[in-house]
Amino acid sequence: MISTSLEQRIRDHSAHIAIIGQGYVGLPLATEFARVGFTVSGIDNDPDRVTTLNMGRSCTPDLTDKDLQSLIRAGKYAATTDFSVLQKSDVVIICVPTPLRKSKDPDISYVVAAGTEVATRFHPGQLVVLESTTYPETTEELLLPMFEPKGAKVGEDLFLAFSPERIDPGNPTFRVGDIPKIVGGVTAECTRLTAALYRQIVPKVREVSSPKVAELAKLYENVFRNVNIALANEFAQMCRRLNVNSKEVIDAAATKPFGFMPFYPGPGIGGHCIPIDPLYLSWKLRLDGYESRFIALADDINRSMPHMVVEMVTQALNTQRRSVNGAHIIALGVAYKKGVGDLRESPALEVMELLRARGAEVSYADPHVPSITFEGHLLKAIEPTDAVLGTADCVVILTDHAEFDYPRTVAASRLVIDTRNATFGLPAPAGRVVRL
Numbered sequence: 001m002i003s004t005s006l007e008q009r010i011r012d013h014s015a016h017i018a019i020i021g022q023g024y025v026g027l028p029l030a031t032e033f034a035r036v037g038f039t040v041s042g043i044d045n046d047p048d049r050v051t052t053l054n055m056g057r058s059c060t061p062d063l064t065d066k067d068l069q070s071l072i073r074a075g076k077y078a079a080t081t082d083f084s085v086l087q088k089s090d091v092v093i094i095c096v097p098t099p100l101r102k103s104k105d106p107d108i109s110y111v112v113a114a115g116t117e118v119a120t121r122f123h124p125g126q127l128v129v130l131e132s133t134t135y136p137e138t139t140e141e142l143l144l145p146m147f148e149p150k151g152a153k154v155g156e157d158l159f160l161a162f163s164p165e166r167i168d169p170g171n172p173t174f175r176v177g178d179i180p181k182i183v184g185g186v187t188a189e190c191t192r193l194t195a196a197l198y199r200q201i202v203p204k205v206r207e208v209s210s211p212k213v214a215e216l217a218k219l220y221e222n223v224f225r226n227v228n229i230a231l232a233n234e235f236a237q238m239c240r241r242l243n244v245n246s247k248e249v250i251d252a253a254a255t256k257p258f259g260f261m262p263f264y265p266g267p268g269i270g271g272h273c274i275p276i277d278p279l280y281l282s283w284k285l286r287l288d289g290y291e292s293r294f295i296a297l298a299d300d301i302n303r304s305m306p307h308m309v310v311e312m313v314t315q316a317l318n319t320q321r322r323s324v325n326g327a328h329i330i331a332l333g334v335a336y337k338k339g340v341g342d343l344r345e346s347p348a349l350e351v352m353e354l355l356r357a358r359g360a361e362v363s364y365a366d367p368h369v370p371s372i373t374f375e376g377h378l379l380k381a382i383e384p385t386d387a388v389l390g391t392a393d394c395v396v397i398l399t400d401h402a403e404f405d406y407p408r409t410v411a412a413s414r415l416v417i418d419t420r421n422a423t424f425g426l427p428a429p430a431g432r433v434v435r436l
């Protein structure tokens, strides 16, 4: 029986695995399978990325160059742009981007492109798993029909499932091998084989009744984060009006051992997931005439935060009888979160643009981002020395990287706007440090 021999190859790690998309999600996943003994091809359509990876240079904080090099040397991992490796693959996992279009509708074109490559090379006995975050029913309504012209029979010679990736790039506590997987196959056999696959690299697998449940579980996780961050962002604005620091309140509330989970305010939300994924769900429901109110409100509040930060800068400069127009402002951090160099959807960039539009001269420091393209020009990161900080009219902490020296920043700067409460607990002379 086809599924028995596939299962055997999964269990003895002789199955060949191809992972399409070698970014923040696909690369750590590929190397996790390679580490336990599978031979893995990492397919990516970006030739520069493939060359870099094959030279042993990682593109994610979750994999060191040394670990990548040892897997390449052992013949367990190789990156390629050549989709013909799919012909020998027993397992294919799709980890391509799922961004939004300008209209804020899902841009599913990367999944369609990758799915087409897989379907045209389908051979009986293949297990295909979609990991990209997407709207409910993508697996069954978009991917499955692609295999029909090949005469594939799902559950018999094609095994198809959705299993969302839940990685948090740069998080040293929870790496890909520590995070339980959710698996929803089109048939029970699809679920069983996919669960057997992931059990080779993660300790816990939750099998659910359909791909749709798995797709929705991922979306609900990220809606939950988005909505709770929005609540923290609005709560911070209330605290500011009441002259209370929001972090002190949230930390106090978080001492309750049940029924509470702390979320903290910031300059807005970024990255490839939290600002985007909820809109995949609301888009799908809108097709059915349903408007998701929580998602819309949370999106509205979170997207207003960069404007709120600019307002804080304006007010604080005003208190010192200065204006944004003509001020030299240093942004500390441009990545969307600490510990990574990921600029996707980063609210820091919007804050910088808004300040620039009001006439400020803006520079930035970020140990993870050596340069950015800002308003069409290359802008290089500066070194935030005491002398540099001291000459700025205002320093805005936008990403709370561990590498920044916050006591020194407070001591050396004329004005600090702290959108991450990174200076919380430090002596803050009135009017010189303003926290969200």
Ligand SMILES: NC(=O)c1ccc[n+]([C@@H]2O[C@H](COP(=O)([O-])OP(=O)(O)OC[C@H]3O[C@@H](n4cnc5c(N)ncnc54)[C@H](O)[C@@H]3O)[C@@H](O)[C@H]2O)c1
Binding pocket: 020, 021, 022, 023, 024, 025, 026, 043, 044, 045, 046, 049, 095, 096, 097, 098, 110, 113, 114, 131, 132, 133, 134, 165, 166, 167, 168, 169, 271, 272, 273
């Ligand atoms: N980054 C995260 O923290 C995270 C966490 C969980 C889930 N996800 C989801 O995982 C998916 C991938 O995200 P990511 O952060 O890894 O993206 P990424 O941009 O880091 O990597 C995607 C890679 O896919 C490649 N690619 C695009 N189209 C391709 C194609 N047709 N064929 C081959 N390669 C192709 C790109 O060149 C790129 O290297 C998205 O759906 C995302 O929502 C991301």
